[in-house]
Amino acid sequence: MKDHHPSDQASVPERILESWEAKGVSRRDFLKFCSAMTATLALPATFVPRIAQALEDTRIPVIWLEFQACTGDTEALLRGNQPTAAELILDHLSVEYIETVMAAAGHQAEEAKNRAVEKYKGQYLVLVDGSVPTGEGGAYCTIAGESALEVARKVCGNAAATIAVGSCASFGGVPAAAPNPTGAVSIAEAVPGATVLNMPGCPVNAQNLTAVIVHFLTFGRLPATDRLGRPLFAYGKRIHDNCERRSHFDAGQYAEGFGDEGHRKGYCLYKLGCKGPETFHNCPSVRYNEGQSWPVMAGHGCIGCSEPGFWDTMSPFYRRLPNVPGFGVEATADKIGLGLAAATALAFGAHGVASAFRKGDKVEADKVIKED
Ligand code: SF4
Numbered sequence: 350m351k352d353h354h355p356s357d358q359a360s361v362p363e364r365i366l367e368s369w370e371a372k373g374v375s376r377r378d379f380l381k382f383c384s385a386m387t388a389t390l391a392l393p394a395t396f397v398p399r400i401a402q403a404l405e406d407t408r409i410p411v412i413w414l415e416f417q418a419c420t421g422d423t424e425a426l427l428r429g430n431q432p433t434a435a436e437l438i439l440d441h442l443s444v445e446y447i448e449t450v451m452a453a454a455g456h457q458a459e460e461a462k463n464r465a466v467e468k469y470k471g472q473y474l475v476l477v478d479g480s481v482p483t484g485e486g487g488a489y490c491t492i493a494g495e496s497a498l499e500v501a502r503k504v505c506g507n508a509a510a511t512i513a514v515g516s517c518a519s520f521g522g523v524p525a526a527a528p529n530p531t532g533a534v535s536i537a538e539a540v541p542g543a544t545v546l547n548m549p550g551c552p553v554n555a556q557n558l559t560a561v562i563v564h565f566l567t568f569g570r571l572p573a574t575d576r577l578g579r580p581l582f583a584y585g586k587r588i589h590d591n592c593e594r595r596s597h598f599d600a601g602q603y604a605e606g607f608g609d610e611g612h613r614k615g616y617c618l619y620k621l622g623c624k625g626p627e628t629f630h631n632c633p634s635v636r637y638n639e640g641q642s643w644p645v646m647a648g649h650g651c652i653g654c655s656e657p658g659f660w661d662t663m664s665p666f667y668r669r670l671p672n673v674p675g676f677g678v679e680a681t682a683d684k685i686g687l688g689l690a691a692a693t694a695l696a697f698g699a700h701g702v703a704s705a706f707r708k709g710d711k712v713e714a715d716k717v718i719k720e721d
């Protein structure tokens with residue numbers, strides 16, 4: 350991901366740079382951060398000053414909920430780099446409740462959450478990590494005597510917007526994999542009618558999540574999404590379209606086994622089960638761990654972790670995809686989603702694919718599978 354040129358940042362007011370310096374963030378790091386955000390959001394460089402201003406002026410209350418998850422998404426964010434996601438969230442936004450790192454505990458913490466819901470009704474932002482178990486009356490996940498379902502409905506139902514952080518909150522994730530013993534559902538399914546943005550990934554990419562928050566602070570709304578509720582700037586292109594091994598795919602050069610000559614030479618991982626051709630995410634350009642690497646770069650095929658129901662629909666992870674012809678590099682999830690559903694169904698069984706679709710899409714998916 351290329352940063353914009355420093356001259357694009359010249360008009361950021363001095364007082365803003367000084368204010369961040371006083372918080373321990375050098376002007377260079379702050380400008381680099383703003384620049385990286387405009388690049389991630391695919392905005393012109395002229396937006397750098399506007400983003401800097403919004404970060405300075407706007408404070409919104411935030412409630413961070415954790416349900417049925419491994420805390421990987423929270424960890425991914427809190428361990429982010431740059432002036433950073435963590436600093437942005439914890440120091441700049443008004444965080445009313447975040448179990449993992451808040452000082453308060455027990456009743457005191459719950460009171461803070463309930464107070465924030467009442468006081469900032471319709472104005473606060475919610476970040477949710479984890480799926481919501483609905484089985485046994487919600488008994489699989491309770492917090493202070495309330496089920497995750499009750500908490501989600503109360504907190505997300507009264508928010509300005511909710512960001513489903515990671516695959517579990519977005520689509521149910523691993524807890525919802527067959528046979529889904531806890532009846533796990535996504536946030537959008539748990540709280541119908543709520544404004545929910547899905548940020549799937551296992552874990553979420555901290556840079557993408559930070560960019561969404563910056564977008565909300567700057568424009569007062571969530572970014573444009575695809576039909577699965579994912580922001581287009583991060584999920585608008587397939588892994589396969591931007592993969593650094595793509596030239597090997599096109600040349601028919603494949604690794605046939607882990608550690609073989611092709612694998613050592615960086616050949617395409619398609620035959621080792623890479624699901625990059627049917628996965629929408631910007632991993633090749635944004636990468637993980639401070640932009641250091643991402644699965645395919647590390648020598649492992651993509652397992653499609655940002656797609657609905659990936660644990661069921663993308664497995665076996667090491668079996669190659671069937672040939673799915675006809676996708677140009679300009680394809681989008683909206684255009685080809687149902688075609689992929691049908692193709693994947695042929696390879697992995699219709700049941701898994703149907704379960705990958707949220708309620709609204711299921712009927713259509715069933716129809717496509719039946720007609721094929
Ligand atoms: Fe990259 Fe996988 Fe596509 Fe090969 S199949 S080019 S490794 S995304």
Ligand code: F3S
Nearest residue numbers: 630632651652653654
């Ligand atoms: Fe997930 Fe594939 Fe990216 S496994 S992290 S979507 S490369």
